[in-house]
Amino acid sequence: MTELQSALLLRRQLAELNKNPVEGFSAGLIDDNDLYRWEVLIIGPPDTLYEGGVFKAHLTFPKDYPLRPPKMKFITEIWHPNVDKNGDVCISILHEPGEDKYGYEKPEERWLPIHTVETIMISVISMLADPNGDSPANVDAAKEPRDCF
Template identity: 70%
Template sequence: MATSQSALLLQKQLNELLKHPVEGFSAGLADNDNIYEWEIIIIGPPDTLYEGGFFRAKMTFPKEYPLMPPKLKFISDMWHPNVYPDGEVCISILHPPGEDKYGYEDAGERWRPVHTVETILLSVISMLSSPNDESPANIEAAKEWRENYPAFKKHVQRIVRNAIG
């Protein structure tokens, strides 16, 4: 029962995005037979180091969606303090609901069922614009961001060149 409800909700969100595209990203199914796996293209936000890049990502939804968050993973190379070296995005709204056992995040910053594909992707675009280096997923990228910004900028420019549509 929950699976069919989550599938219906995801289909509704997909239809809405297809009817009313949102600037900054495009989303669609990776496979027409699997509503739980989406292909995403995130366009590097204007006036950021990522401007001009078209970054491929995969969003995988759990059967418990919207009670639990999806996972978002860049397939394109990504160099960012809030993206693990394997491409997985680490932002508060993608963390399971409830209290943070480490005390870094307020429960209100974490996943809530009101979030949609659109709000998640807008948060990721915002993350690209302003990294949070306080609790980095990629320690090396965060260290470079803080200690050697020119090198960080060069690194990002290289991945953007490779991610041009």
């Protein structure tokens, strides 16, 4: 995939999200001249520790998107087993495609080029409601009782 194709795909996904917003988040460009850096605002899911909160995060897309996943980092401080202390999100859908050298994830759980910003954000909102304690990025948060999340 060329950089031009990647940029066109990102522009199309952004236009689609603006035309048909998805409940639970909004997305836009950090800089109107850079399609590869997005800001998202996530509304904390109901019946969770995050309910009522609004969490800002950045998505940084590689130039060969969608062949490789974006990186996601929370800008708003958040205490969660699958978000490291720097705010980096650690979930399967954002891991490079292919085999997991540690054997924790199946290839189909990892990044696939069919994913979109919408599927990423739905996965992140789901992660907020249901943390994966088997593969924590923040071990201290993972030690918290399950009902804290």
